[in-house]
Amino acid sequence: MQLYGSLTSPYVRRLRALAIEKDIEFDFLNLNIFAEKDRETLVKLNPTRKIPMLVDGEQVIFDSNVIYRYLAQKLDFTPLSWNQENTLTLINSANDSLVELLICQRSEFDTNDDKLFFNLQRERVNGVLSVLNDAAEQGTFSDYNYVALSLFCLLDWIIFRNLTDLTRYSALQVFHSEHKNRASSIETAPRD
Ligand SMILES: N[C@@H](CCC(=O)N[C@@H](CS)C(=O)NCC(=O)O)C(=O)O
Incomplete structure (x- = not known):
């Protein structure tokens, strides 16, 4: 899995911190979403033009909330109340x-x-x-x-x-x- 984000976004950080707390393995790709080249990558993967997004094989997931739900289901965490x-x-x-x-x-x-x-x-x-x-x-x-x-x-x-x-x-x-x-x-x- 690859997580795309930045080093400053609090939404991205949640998932990076979760990975450390729960020993989840993914590669982290740091994007500068306001720089031309990285913006192309952003737009191609995620038309909402917001970070984070997670790539798992063919599946791309947008939005930290949905990424958490995706990981919770995949890794069998208790769903949030x-x-x-x-x-x-x-x-x-x-x-x-x-x-x-x-x-x-x-x-x-x-x-x-x-x-x-x-x-x-x-x-x-x-x-x-x-x-x-x-x-x-x-x-x-x-x-x-x-x-x-x-x-x-x-x-x-x-x-x-x-x-x-x-x-x-x-x-x-x-x-x-x-x-x-x-x-x-x-x-x-x-x-x-
Ligand atoms: N609901 C989204 C919010 C993500 C979000 O707002 N990310 C900010 C960075 S902290 C962003 O990409 N902003 C770019 C923009 O608003 O154009 C999530 O939970 O992932």
Whole structure:
């Protein structure tokens, strides 16, 4: 199997970290999706033009969520419960909004502007981080499973890109400190 992605994407990192935690073997192909040559590879494999994607023989799978389900079925992991699916959706929604805001910043928009699009993303990020903070306080992430490592990748990427102030979310900060020295965190740390 080959996983295509980048060294910075939190969605790609989840799968790279999962591979280390669960001893899954795949080759990792690092793409710069904004460079012409790698973009050709991206578009050919994945018309959504987003990373990650997994290639397993003739089968290509798009989207980290679907790739996880594909691996879980192939490797016989217990499927996520509905509550775990909801928590993953929360993590994804904050992550997606932060990706959109980052792309807007790189397009030279002032994302602190009082505009509907920016306000909706910021409201979602803050609301979801607060719900995830409560969940962390209640022990939802005590088992370091796929959902927990997805949360770690989100938080570590927020810190790496300096995207939002995490000091308000003390349980999330504790969770991040507890896991930042794991082999799967160190070996997959984002770098430009
Ligand atoms: N739902 C997708 C989201 C993937 C995603 O947003 N990836 C970002 C990198 S972190 C990307 O490829 N963005 C390119 C773009 O938006 O044009 C997944 O879970 O794989």
